Amino acid sequence: MRRRDLLALTTGTACGLAGCADSRFERLQSERPDVDGSSDDTDRRGSESAGPDAIVVGNPDEVPFLEAHPPHEFTLRNDGETERTVAVVVSADDADGSDPIDGDGEDERDEPLLERDLDLGAGEERTIVFVEPRPYTVTVTSRRDGETGESTVTDGISRRPFDCVRSRTTVTLSESGTETESTSSTIPCPVPDVADASLAVDGRECAGRTDGDDATVEFENERVLVEGSIRIPTPCHTLELADVTDDDGRDLLVVTVAVGEQEAETCVDCLGTADYEVEIDLEGRYPGRVAVVHATGDERRVITTNEFAAG
16 A cells, blocks of 8 residues: 655745635726626626626636736727617637537537627726636627617737736727727736645655656646656655745746655665655746756756746
8 A cells, every 4th residue: 555645845824816816806906997797698698788897707716826917908988979789709719729628518619708788878988807817809899879880890818827917908989980909007026935835755666667757747726736756765765845946037946856764774675766746835926937856865857847838
């Protein structure tokens, strides 16, 4: 039976996303229109009169490090003298080319994130707030009251994962046509900060011919997850989370897993291998890169380096 050893290196406590996202989102929106979005399918596809509340696309509870990338605001403004009906369709442009599948096995590639008709009176405006840092395509089709002609404008919103930019797009509908304006301003960008780190060893045994050192890195839920295997002198040697260091100058987080002491006086005579998992809770934002280092005595080897990319 494999034994699971747990070692911890604690430098503080992290504020969980579920417990902090609401207050942070409200603060980020404190100088903007009030937020009152609905995920109800009838509401998403229905027709509704313009009101003072913004429409939210995305869930702030699902966004890691919300303060690192404030929501993008897309405002529709009717500068005409008559009421307009505006049809808005929002879709996501997933860069990885994956085919999203919902829980019922349905293909969601063609499913819009938002599809709604808005009635904008003369001089009225309505704001759509894009919460998640991903690229979007917004198609706006406008029709003036009492007329059959339509005008359509399509705008792409490109959002980097952690751009530290507050941005806004304004589409103005007037008697002479449609005008699109985009503005942005930078905000102080947080730095990655390690709140907590732990190492779990998932068993140690004699190494086979093909067993070697390897590691993988994942970015998930404001954490960095490392899974790896390391050669050890005997199956009785322990592992240590020797260091978790953030290099601000290179935007690099270095995770060092080291071979420790032999914990038994006698041990089977074979080279060993150990599987391990490292969990690192972060504050601020993800680092640009993570390097995994294995250390045995004075020898240190970089096993893998992985860059963060938007999911």
